[in-house]
Amino acid sequence: MKKDREQFLDLILENRKIIYKICHAYCRGPEDKKDLEQEIILQLWHSADKYDEQYKLSTWIYRIALNVAISFLRRESSRKKRLSPVDQHIIERIADEREPQDLKANIELLYRFINQLDELNRALMLLYLDDHPYKEIAAILGISESNVATKISRIKQQLKQAFATETSK
DSSP states (O other), X not given: OXXXXXXXXXXXXXXXXXXXXHHHHHOOSHHHHHHHHHHHHHHHHHHGGGOOTTSOHHHHXXXXXXXXXXXXXXXXXXXXXOOOOOOHHHHHHHSOTTSOHHHHHHHHHHHHHHHTSOHHHHHHHHHHHTTOOHHHHHHHHTSOHHHHHHHHHHHHHHHHHHHHHHHTO
């Protein structure tokens, strides 16, 4: 991809949901989200000349965004000694007010459980919930397709158990 300012801005606008999702999944405070968003966009700009057209553009963006987010989180967690859960605002946006109350509660619970996963598994579940095929998830995260399938299966079992434990209380 040739570095063209207008083309790059169009690319960012077309794929802002990817960046938004990653920023909200890996940062808690609004300032951290803005910082991460800037870092992702800067890294995308610096990496534009290295884009390999054999991959989908969204795959390339996810991969860079996730790598930047994970590095950002590690820096912040070593500095602040904490992991950042999904911001309450994104949960509220996902759980539309028109949805039944129990569905909203389940979505909030799901994201609470996802926040407890390590960085790789959290990224894996975000991509899975976004309906990306295993092959694309594998390319974004740099793991094998069979590893993606195995990890997703294990995480699903963990989530089922967590839901069962939570709802039996």
